[in-house]
Amino acid sequence: MPAILECVPNISEGRDLEKVEKIVDAIRTTKDVKLLDYSSDKDHNRSVITFLGEPNAVAEAALKLAKAATELIDMSTHTGGHPRMGAVDVMPLIPIKDITIEETIELSKKLAESIANECNMHVTLYENSASAPHRQNLADIRRGQYEVMAEKIKEDMWIPDYGPNEFNPKAGMVAVGARPPLIAYNINLSTDDVKIAKNIANVIRSAKGGFVFCKAMGLLIEETGKAQVSMNLVNPDYTTIFRVFDMVEREAHRYGVSVTDSEIVGLVPMKALIDTAIYHLKLDNFSMDQVLETRIWE
């Protein structure tokens, strides 16, 4: 089994599904990559595509997708509810297997340069690839959205890492970067008191002194009438899902409520769940090689 890299580009088209299909074809027609999922949102006028494969093949497919997106999408006429700044808007590269975050950063920079050259658009490196700490967070880079980008990129703090001399109004700008796999994780409480969920979120989130790699908020789920702690675990090797769960459960008890259940949204790396089993079963000397499936697929 070769190394595996995942890529989750977001493109600024979610209404014209024929265009989306043509753009997704960039993945389908590339060797050694696999399209896992794609979905379009009409209100957002945006599509999210998930694919993975051999790292160089993933970079090749990502470049082809950026080319197709910048050919078919015109940002100067784009409307939609989701913040955006480019035809291909954001392109995270996520190391899955036998590739380090450092190698992924290096690959992301090559990809960013190729996109800038071949799509004639500006590219800002973000997340682990960022060229400065204030450029790690996508929301900060994108603040003001497409409409202000031609001016914003003239500011010293926001000069793009790659791109043409002139802002390309059709293509806009894209953020490209490496980041660890994240887990979208929700824990439901036996209460409709959203204040409790918000308080617990504030205990566990990094912004308030909680776990370093945890972003969290409290909200009320309309369908169930239950309060929920909703989070992204952005580096689950370090901020582990099982310790976050235990802390949320302990805090819930402090308010006299309990955890009814939890849910992982989308995909999760096998390791995060097996680490949970290792912890609870005290499997101190367990090796991932002992998982039968890793031997089948190695």
Added chain:
Amino acid sequence: MPAILECVPNISEGRDLEKVEKIVDAIRTTKDVKLLDYSSDKDHNRSVITFLGEPNAVAEAALKLAKAATELIDMSTHTGGHPRMGAVDVMPLIPIKDITIEETIELSKKLAESIANECNMHVTLYENSASAPHRQNLADIRRGQYEVMAEKIKEDMWIPDYGPNEFNPKAGMVAVGARPPLIAYNINLSTDDVKIAKNIANVIRSAKGGFVFCKAMGLLIEETGKAQVSMNLVNPDYTTIFRVFDMVEREAHRYGVSVTDSEIVGLVPMKALIDTAIYHLKLDNFSMDQVLETRIWE
């Protein structure tokens, strides 16, 4: 990804490693199967081979291995510490992926018949393939060992399912059958009092009214000086590793000792560990499709 079947034949040769290599070549030279592991024990004069792959290819490789073993091993001169009855002694087939236990039973019967015909040896079906309840347990079929088999197989209860008219003294008899994947699992206690481990083993083992699919014993580990509950979980989808762990921990507390750690011996199906995570994180609606690796390798 096609269906996957595992096979773990035991052969009665553990001293002449050239012969073992020739026999293992039967696996290496078969398409669509993968040799995972093999190891030889001189005292036992026995080797255990683990391989897996596409089910029909596994059956083909198993037959080739049986032929090589019966050509190269002569049971009439065999000595060794481990109970045995044939050149190829036991051949379990274990469904791993996209094959049911019923389909595995069917395949085991075809394989048993082929071995009988092509190796001119007796074959008794065992475990889930057994033709009668008293023939499920290998130890019962093999009791008395090779030395009594020519006579034992004349008894009504022990007439082999397949084989020649005359007992073949060179080849002996083999047990072939389907069984679910088992987990060899040990839990270590913070005590050197082996009596506590034995008492706990008696609480959890099926033979004493405990979990249906749990075989267990208590013993003292010389190296560590710690008492250990050692078990086989023979159907971990039903008798789950996490509930067994919890019960052992509770019983240990009853004696004023604790569980220091546990260990899985050899391979474990991914599902058993992910089920543990699902239980402890209360992931009530989790689907195995959400495990990233299953999407890569599907």
